[in-house]
Amino acid sequence: MRRTLLSLFACLTLLCAVLVAGLSTASASPAGAAPRALVGSASATSVIKALYASWTTTFTQKWGPYGNCGVPVAQLDTASYAALNAYSASGGTGAYNNGSNCGRMITVAIGGTCINGDNSGGNVGKGFCVGGTVVNDAYTGATQTYQIADSCPDYNNWCWNDRYHLDLAQSSLGNFVKAGKVLTGLGASWNNRQVTWSYTSAPNYTGDIKIGFRKDAQRYWNSIVITHLKDGISTVQYLKDGVWRAATMSGQVGQLFTIGATVAGGSAFQIRAFDANGIPIKAGTSYKFSFPASLRRILHGGVHTGHLFPLASVRQDRFAV
Template sequence: MRRVLLPLLVGLAVLAPVLVAGPSTAVAAVPAGSAASPVTTVAAAVSPTRSSWSTSFTAAWKPYGNCGVPVAQLDTQSYAALNLDSSAGGVGQYANGKNCGRMITVKVGEVCVGGRHNTGPVGTGFCIGGKLVKDKYYGATQTFVIADSCPDNNNWCRNDAYHLDLAKPALAKFVKNGTVMTGLSTAWANRKVTWSFVSAPKYTGDIKIGFRRDSQKYWTSVLLTHLQNGVGGVQYFQDGQWKSAKISGKVGQAYELGATVPNGTKFRIRVTDALGKPVKGGASYNFSFPTSCKAKCTAAYTPVSYTH
C-alpha cells in the first residue's frame, strides 16, 4: 500500500516552509509507552506537545499515501504519517483521516545509546538496556505535513500512542540555530521526539481542488489541499440544499461530491477545517468537471480552477 518501514527512531523539528497561493488558485504530554488513551480530537490550532518515539520510511506511494495526495501536490516535501491504530486507545492520531493535511512541528529528542528498540512484539519497550543521550542533533526542528498513516503490524506505530513516521529524505532538513543538521538521517535510530499540531506557517492564498483518478459524473471524488489547518469536513450544494460529503474510505483529504443537479458537471462546495472553522468565512467554491478528463479522470490528480 505504501512504503517499507525502517526500524529507525526519529526526532522532531521545525523549518517553516513558505506556502504559496494556489493557481486560482492542556493537557500534559503523554510519554511513549504510557497506558493513557491518546487524544485524537482537535480543539486548537496549536495543540499540546506530544512525546513519542519515531520511525522513518522510504516512500513507495502508487501514487499517494493514505491521505490521497500525490507527493508533487504536497505543500512541503517534508511529510509524515500518523499511527492508524493505537494499542493505548484504539483509533490513532491519524483519526480516520481527520488530521490529514495538517502541519506539525517536530523537535529532535534524545538518542538511545547501548540499547535496542521495539522490533515488533506487542508490549515490547523502546531503548531496551540502553540510555537516552542528548547529542549534537538534540533540539533541531522542522515542519511536516501529514500525508499518510502508519498501519504496520510490527507495532512500532501501535505501541506508542503518539508515534510519528517521517519521510526519510526529510531527515536531512532539520535545522538547529539556523544550521541544517547534516548526517541526521544516519544517526536517527532510536530517537525520541516531541511534536504538536500547528497552523501552516506563512500561509497565503486559498485552497486547491483536484479531481481524483476514476472520477466521473456518476462518481466524483475531489482532493482538497493547501489549507491552513487541514480539512475537517465538506458540504456540497445539490437540488437547492447543502448536503454533507463523505470521506472516500479513510482517504482523509478526498471527499465524494454530488453536482448541483444529479449527474451534472457543475459543483458548489463549502469547507470546514480540522478545527471546525469555516474556510474563508464559509465561502462557496464553484467549479466544473474537468473537460480534460472526458468521461473519466485517469490521472492521479487533475487540478481545477474555481470561483467564489
C-alpha cells in the same frame, strides 16, 4: 520501516485509482482522546497547543500513487512529510484519527537517542530502548515542520503501543534546524529517536485551497481531492437542490471526498469546507466549479489517459456560519 499503504477495504473503496495531478485554486476535530501532553504553550491568540511525545521511525518508500491521505508526493506543499499512527492498543485510534488529521502541519523537535540498547526491532510488548540509555546529543532540540500525508497502520510495538507515534520521510532528516543552522548527518545518527511534536498552522501560508478531480471521476461519482490546506480539513459539504449536504470521505483517506452536483446528473458543483478544528475555511468561502471540458470529453468517450485536468475558473462566495 515497512508499512502497508492501503488496507484492502480502503483499496476497494478507492478502486485503487490514480489521482488527477491538475489542481486549481478554487476544505472534526483532532484526535479525540486526551493527549499525552507534556506542556502547553500559549500563542499570541491564547490558543494552547498540546505537545505530544513519541518514539519515531523513518520510511523510504514512495507511494504508488499516493499515501493514505490521498495526495501524491509531487502535490504536497513540502518535501518533509510524515505518517501518523493509525491504531493504538491503549485507546483504539491513533493520532491519524481515521483521516481527520490529514493535510495538517506539525512541528517536530528532536529529543534523545538510545545508546547501548535495542531500539529497532519493534516487537510488540518489548518496549523501547531495551537495555540501553536515552541521552541527548548535538541534534537534540533541532526542529522542522512536516505535513501529514500518510498513516502508519503496522501492528507492531512502534505503532500499536504508541498513539502519537510518528513515521518521518527519511529524505527529510537533513532538513532539521537548530540555532538557525541546518544540521547534517542526522540520518546516519537517527536510531529511532524520541521526539516531541505539536500541530501548527502551515507556515507563511498564502493563496487558497486547491481542488481537483480524480481521473476516474464520472458523472454520478464525483470524487475530488483537496490540497494546500492551512489547518487540515475535517468536513466538506456540497450544495444540491439548494440544500447543503455532507460529503463522504473516501474510507479513511482524509483528503478525498465524494460530492454531488448542484442538480442531479449535472456537471456544476459548489462546496464549502471546515478545517481540522471545525472552523470554516477562508472565513466561510464556498467554491463553485465544474468539470473541465477536456475532462468531460474523455469521460464521455470512456477513455482515461491519465493526463492532467485543471479545473475551470472557480467562483468564491461567502456563506453564513
